[in-house]
Amino acid sequence: MIPPRSLSAEQVASFHELGYLIVPDVFDPADLEPLRQEMHREIGRKAAALQAAGKLSQLHADLGFDHQLAAIQRDSAENGEAIIKHLEGLRGGGFHAPEMFEVIAHPKMQAAVGSLLRTEEIVASSVYRIRPKLPNSGRGIVPWHQDSGYFATHCDTQLIITCWVPLVDATVENGCMQILPRAHLGKVVKHNTGGNAGFLVIKDEDLPDDPRKAITAACPRGGVVFMTNRTPHCSTPNTSDHIRWSVDLRYQSATTPSNVGLEPAAIAADGTADDDFYAKVNVACYPPEADFLVSSRQHPELVTTYAEYSRRREIYDRTKSEFSAYRRWRDQPAAAEPAGARTGH
Ligand SMILES: O=C(O)CCC(=O)C(=O)O
Incomplete structure (x- = not known):
């Protein structure tokens, strides 16, 4: 069933005017508990495997989801990184x-995203990321960028909505995001390679507005920070004593270029051309990862099931595709993989 749109006309107008919207109660925090618990179990499983391999001595199994990985990382940066x-x-x-x-497919999320996209035909974009930002660790600090800096140029003027979902209350102390309002209607500005952890970075002087105008996007657990793909944003260090867990999900209208219904092998065969090629064939905005239909009034039979989502994620992950040119910044050597592609943009 298609959920009714949940955001008010004022919220939708504000999103389109400012380039972002913080909604503190998209979810009930309890809705996110199964995800928190399963991620915590996965950390436990991976830690146990490292222990069995003789690499890790202390599991810190008495610590909760917001602390265990940080304790493992304090003992051994290598084990923390592996997890x-x-x-x-x-x-x-x-x-x-x-x-x-x-x-990703939660009716409350669909209702909110459907409000902003003004459609029920919704594709969950390939690019979603899990971000454990550990206390007092440089890892996970994300420099200024627009998400479109990572996407193919023919999608610059499309709307791809980033939904940033904190799994803990996100605060200034634990390194929530900073967002530059009203800066999303211009071009995708110049990004540079060489940011920390392989992230792309916009230099301050290239930002579409004065970074001092940035807002601090604190958001409680259960809330969502919505942004457009051209909204400049960054995130700051975690100076708290706990992990700032978040996931960022992306959605677009089904009419925006995507690889829904395409197997990676089919795309890889054509995937070595330059930006013009991508514009002509209208390939996905981020070709190396699988997109999937999450909501459709017109084709409910095509809405992706968990099994199909999982299969597509795995097959795209396994395929060594030749997606060499879907975005190339000037300081980036030709045919190089875009920065961040492996580091969790
Ligand atoms: O989670 C963060 O700290 C940054 C998130 C981000 O840059 C994004 O979602 O594009």
């Missing part, structure tokens, strides 16, 4: 349990 990489996966593999799919 984070396992959760993140490469190119969108990683953690994709049913509990994750339930959040």
Whole structure:
């Protein structure tokens, strides 16, 4: 069943005017509990595997989801990194349990996203990310960027909505995002490679507005920060004593270029051309990862099930596709993989 749209006309207008919208109660925090618990179990499983391999001595199994991984990382940065990489996966593999799919396809999320996109034909974009931002660790601090900096150029003027879902209350102390309002209607500005952890970065002087005008996007658990793909944003260090867990999900109208219904092998055969090629064939905005239909009034029979979502995530992850040119920044060598593609943009 298609859920009714849930955001008010004022909220929708504000999103389109400012380029972002913080809704503190899209979910009941209890709706996110299965995801938190399953991720916590996954950390436990991976930690146990590292222990069995003789790499890890202390599981810290008495600690909750908001602390265990940080304690493991304090003992050994290598073990912490192994668990984070396992959760993140490469190119969108990683953690994709049913509990994750339930959040992505949650009727409350569809209702909110449907309000902003003004459609019931919704594709969950390939690019979603799990972000454990550990206390006092540089990892997870994301420099200024527009999400379109990572997407193919022919999607610059499309609307792809980032839904940033904190799994803890996101605050200034634990490193919530900073967002530059009213800066999303211009071009995708110049991004540079070489940001920390392989992230793309916009230099301050290239930002569409003065970074001092940025707002602090604190958001309680249960809330969602919605942004457009051209909204400049960054995130700050976690100076708290707990992990700032979040997932960022992306959605677009089904009429926006996507790889729904396409197997990666079919795309890879054509995937080595330049930006013009991508514009001509209208390939997905982020070709290496699987898109899937999450809501459709016109074709409810095509809405993706968990099994199909999982299969597509895995097959795209396994396929060594030649997506070399879907976005190339000037300081980036030709045919290089875009920064961030493996690091969890
Ligand atoms: O979670 C963060 O700290 C940054 C998130 C972000 O940059 C994004 O969702 O595009």
